[in-house]
């Protein structure tokens with residue numbers, strides 16, 4: 001192991017000691033690259049400089065590093081088949097549910113939450129719905145809460161929206177507000193039903209009475225043991241019986257479906273029905 | 277003894293890999309993991325099928341958490357980075373932005389294999405239009421892997437091998453014309469040299485582990501890919 005690698009491990013341990021975020025659970029080569037990039041963008045001399053500053057208690061640096069270590073890659077209607085099934089198979093079950101709650105764990109900058117919200121609106125189920133997006137990364141949560149995105153994201157959104165099989169009269173225009181020159185946002189009703197907050201899924205508490213949990217491309221950062229722990233201690237306790245769990249396309253829960261009373265809806269798609 | 281073969285390339289590397297792996301006698305080999313830069317929307321199943329019609333080993337798409345099996349060529353799609361886990365025996369996919377404009381990142385795959393498993397790893401950098409793979413190859417080399425680079429003289433896109441050679445000048449350069457026998461011979465030699473190793477005194481062994489991967493192989497069979 002070379003020196004910088006060792007220093008990276010030490011840096012992660014210092015973070016764990018000082019602010020309880022446990023990045024030692026994540027894949028080291030990726031974190032090394034991110035730490036390297038952080039050192040460069042902050043103009044720090046070396047790994048040692050960073051480590052020393054953290055030990056000395058530079059809180060601002062510590063905060064920025066935690067933000068820099070998380071991956072926030074996401075987009076609207078990412079993996080459209082999942083959103084299609086959400087629209088056509090999951091939502092009808094909750095057509096008459098008062099206080100429908102959806103929780104997106106690891107929601108990044110919010111695109112996923114707003115994608116769900118638009119579909120709920122198209123089913124006229126938004127009035128009774130609350131969508132909660134949480135993420136470890138406070139900067140991403142700020143973006144998500146503001147709900148304002150640059151116009152190039154609108155193209156991404158439109159192309160995702162068009163690729164879904166929705167009733168002919170479904171109109172995107174009624175859901176977004178693109179009055180500004182270079183940005184757009186969502187209609188008042190959507191913004192009112194989406195709530196965001198920081199939350200560390202490896203240590204913070206579960207929520208209650210959630211009907212759909214979407215935890216996509218986030219579980220995959222952890223070891224399998226940690227993934228099981230998250231499912232067992234955070235995801236399932238938050239769900240109502242008969243609720244749904246949606247994971248990312250590379251996060252197959254099938255091998256654990258018996259252990260966790262999860263039933264996969266369709267082969268090859270990671271949407272599970274929870275029959276507690 | 278090689279326990280895995282990692283291959284990275286982008287533009288132009290498809291032909292090179294099919295060349296390397298097309299030998300009929302190549303049906304028994306360590307797992308081969310090929311990272312080719314693809315656009316995120318490209319359906320890697322097509323690539324996998326294309327390979328299956330050219331090679332005599334199994335071709336599979338990389339799946340999160342799969343254990344890596346011998347006699348198999350693994351192809352990654354462009355949606356996730358690919359890492360090796362459990363001492364190089366298992367896949368772990370990772371969602372992230374591209375690194376150095378590349379996804380999956382060859383560097384990341386290489387870097388995930390730099391523990392004790394590096395010594396039983398053969399890594400090859402092929403044709404490509406960027407510098408992905410160089411940093412990872414350097415780390416693998418330092419950790420004792422056998423590192424090879426396509427000859428930039430005869431490569432459709434030479435940026436990737438040129439950059440790798442610059443970073444790892446002591447890596448082995450593949451012959452200008454790699455034919456399908458190159459890997460077959462290398463693996464045969466590897467088998468022989470490990471047998472030979474069992475009879476070598478301990479002191480010689482501990483000298484340099486890298487020696488076990490490249491020095492011990494008779495160089496005529498190694499480089500003379502087309503006699």
Ligand SMILES: C[S@@+](CC[C@H](N)C(=O)[O-])C[C@H]1O[C@@H](n2cnc3c(N)ncnc32)[C@H](O)[C@@H]1O
Nearest residue numbers: 070071074106108135136137200201216217218
């Ligand atoms: C790649 S994004 C996925 C975004 C979205 N779910 C999607 O699939 O497009 C992963 C997110 O997980 C968040 N994350 C990582 N570790 C976390 C943790 N321990 N608790 C909560 N969120 C975490 C990151 O900050 C990042 O925003």
